[in-house]
Amino acid sequence: MNFDELFGHLGQHTVDGLAKGAIYALIALGYTLVYGVLRLINFAHSEVFVVGTFAVLGVWTAVGLENNPPVAQAALFLLLGLAAAALASGGTALVIERLAYRPLRRRNAPPLVFLITAIGLSLVIVEILGQLLPDTLGGTMTTLFGRPRQVVGMPTIIESKPLFTIAGTSITNVQFITLIAALVMMALLDWFINRTKYGRGVRAVAQNPETAALMGVNQDRVIMLIFVLGGVMAGAAALLWSMRTGITQNELGFVLGLKAFTAAVLGGIGNLRGALLGGLLLGVVEVYAATLYNSSWEDVVAFVVLVVVLMFRPTGLLGESLGRARA
Amino acid sequence: MIDKLREVDDRRRALLGGIGARWRALSRGQRFLAGAAMVVFAYYLPSFGKIPGTNLIIPGLVSLRTDYMDGGSNWSGVLFTCAIYVLVAIGLNVVVGLAGLLDLGYIGFFAIGAYSVALFGSLNSPVVHWLQQTFDLPSTWAVTWAICLPIAVALTMISGVLLGWPTLRLRGDYLAIVTLGFGEIIRIFARNMTEVTRGSQGINGIPGPEGAPSADNQYFGLIDPKWWYFLAITVVLLMVFAVWRLENSRVGRAWLAIREDEDAAAVMGVYGFKYKLWAFAIGAALGGLAGFLFASRYAFIDPTQFNVRLSILFVAMVVVGGSGNMVGVAFGAVLLAYLPERFRAIEDYRWLAFGVAMVLVMVLRPQGLIPSRRRARELEDRAKEAAASV
Numbered sequence: 001m002n003f004d005e006l007f008g009h010l011g012q013h014t015v016d017g018l019a020k021g022a023i024y025a026l027i028a029l030g031y032t033l034v035y036g037v038l039r040l041i042n043f044a045h046s047e048v049f050v051v052g053t054f055a056v057l058g059v060w061t062a063v064g065l066e067n068n069p070p071v072a073q074a075a076l077f078l079l080l081g082l083a084a085a086a087l088a089s090g091g092t093a094l095v096i097e098r099l100a101y102r103p104l105r106r107r108n109a110p111p112l113v114f115l116i117t118a119i120g121l122s123l124v125i126v127e128i129l130g131q132l133l134p135d136t137l138g139g140t141m142t143t144l145f146g147r148p149r150q151v152v153g154m155p156t157i158i159e160s161k162p163l164f165t166i167a168g169t170s171i172t173n174v175q176f177i178t179l180i181a182a183l184v185m186m187a188l189l190d191w192f193i194n195r196t197k198y199g200r201g202v203r204a205v206a207q208n209p210e211t212a213a214l215m216g217v218n219q220d221r222v223i224m225l226i227f228v229l230g231g232v233m234a235g236a237a238a239l240l241w242s243m244r245t246g247i248t249q250n251e252l253g254f255v256l257g258l259k260a261f262t263a264a265v266l267g268g269i270g271n272l273r274g275a276l277l278g279g280l281l282l283g284v285v286e287v288y289a290a291t292l293y294n295s296s297w298e299d300v301v302a303f304v305v306l307v308v309v310l311m312f313r314p315t316g317l318l319g320e321s322l323g324r325a326r327a
Numbered sequence: 328m329i330d331k332l333r334e335v336d337d338r339r340r341a342l343l344g345g346i347g348a349r350w351r352a353l354s355r356g357q358r359f360l361a362g363a364a365m366v367v368f369a370y371y372l373p374s375f376g377k378i379p380g381t382n383l384i385i386p387g388l389v390s391l392r393t394d395y396m397d398g399g400s401n402w403s404g405v406l407f408t409c410a411i412y413v414l415v416a417i418g419l420n421v422v423v424g425l426a427g428l429l430d431l432g433y434i435g436f437f438a439i440g441a442y443s444v445a446l447f448g449s450l451n452s453p454v455v456h457w458l459q460q461t462f463d464l465p466s467t468w469a470v471t472w473a474i475c476l477p478i479a480v481a482l483t484m485i486s487g488v489l490l491g492w493p494t495l496r497l498r499g500d501y502l503a504i505v506t507l508g509f510g511e512i513i514r515i516f517a518r519n520m521t522e523v524t525r526g527s528q529g530i531n532g533i534p535g536p537e538g539a540p541s542a543d544n545q546y547f548g549l550i551d552p553k554w555w556y557f558l559a560i561t562v563v564l565l566m567v568f569a570v571w572r573l574e575n576s577r578v579g580r581a582w583l584a585i586r587e588d589e590d591a592a593a594v595m596g597v598y599g600f601k602y603k604l605w606a607f608a609i610g611a612a613l614g615g616l617a618g619f620l621f622a623s624r625y626a627f628i629d630p631t632q633f634n635v636r637l638s639i640l641f642v643a644m645v646v647v648g649g650s651g652n653m654v655g656v657a658f659g660a661v662l663l664a665y666l667p668e669r670f671r672a673i674e675d676y677r678w679l680a681f682g683v684a685m686v687l688v689m690v691l692r693p694q695g696l697i698p699s700r701r702r703a704r705e706l707e708d709r710a711k712e713a714a715a716s717v
Contacts, residue, residue, distance in 0.1 A: 100690060124683055
């Protein structure tokens, strides 16, 4: 129990945790949106994120990005990466919806059937990225799919250095961009759901699908919309992840997905602001725990948090607001 | 393409239905004889394609074996793996198929079973060293294999209850995610608690029925796993019988009732939580038993053998085979264990194939390849309700 280290640099650990949690929060949005409308855990969402990281890597490789480019170039490449990741992730999410979930919905399949399908899909995507593409494209795209199932490194787009220091707590430029970008994406999504016509459709279907249909809301279109929105958010998370860590791997999604799901449950699944709160909180808790014990226990924290939240407050901190009352 | 698949599937289903009807039309004695023939066949499998006692081979059948091709694996070894997977599938079927609880962390119980025999039975385990020092025992002392068995079963049952107690009140999909986390936690514990499990170094020297692994072992050695297969298939047959009896008991009926409609079951006086906990504990014990056999056979385990992927493979065996039907899940287990061994070309793509199989089965026929009749009717009902409400 290393309390000295934790409380000695509390501010620093908090900032580290917030930057980490921002990415969880963005992924958590995908779980929350789909759960809010369909009351379904989209297990394959973590793979939507992984596809995004590979898209970022692909674009950066294609434009020939080198380590630490000048600022203007870096900004341009970040935007390019965002566009590619959003397209790839949003597209993947849409394909998942159309190919797998829609036929099941037509048949009124039990929730577990959806979940097993999603697990199968997630396995398929992981294997396509990890085995099929390296085998077929490995020769032509060595940097992207070099060796099957290996961790792939990316060029450093922004060198991490302290941006400013407040009371002994330094915030690096990467952390700053991560946090700001995540907050902006969140704000945009929140505005979209709460203020626009399409958002009203989403909320209507979440509250009562039949009535919404009677009011002229196209349910299938709303469902496609939420999958795409969740995918785009995962794409943004993928860009931030690539910028921060500079690596990706086909099996990256499993643990990150579980953590993001935990974040969504912690904040109240189905609640957009809850996902933000849950993500940031989980990131902070994880960094604290890793400081107190040892970073090899870091992954256990999320599961413990998940079980505790589900046992004592299953509706999460802010409650489930996008969807209906808990069944 | 999908229509064609459906058509093929319908024809296959008609054939299967025919077999099922014929089986039910048999008299008790005939059924007993057929069952006995299957048991004999199970014990004959290691010399499959050969005539026992001679060196003659049967040309067509022998190509089904895995050791008659280049770089093939030992046939008895593959059979042993199949038997272990069947045991796992039967255990998981109690949880997923009968009680309707999706457990994605079944590998955790498998790991606990494996680690119990390793930690108590191996001379190289820190736990045995600690016991030796505390109770002043000779340095050759370790818990006997036969006593490790009840320890393993008890520990997995307890862990099943410990996991189930807080989580079984959750809704189905939440439960699935929490159990997934549990499976991962067990692996992380095994990896990080170096002073107990020797972490990623793993534990070797895990005993079998003849004691610690050595070249003197007559039957249960490391080279020829034939006797390991006989042991495993015996356990499987015993457990099949036990679970079959359980299925047709008060507990089994309670499970089906809970699976189909928990509220209705509660109204009829079936206390869901209690029976769910039972299903969890019994399923866990069977998983632990499988892990126990697995660890004794290979005499070495380390945490990487218990990753969550295997858990998903276990679920795939159950749902592809036909959850709720023991013949179905056993078939699924054998299929998923045997095919990648026989067709080495697909080795790299086995996980992709499993994933595709899971999605296809769920989208085209969620009741599985050899479905439980009751479960199939349930799903049809739901589909009809959906059609009526549109």
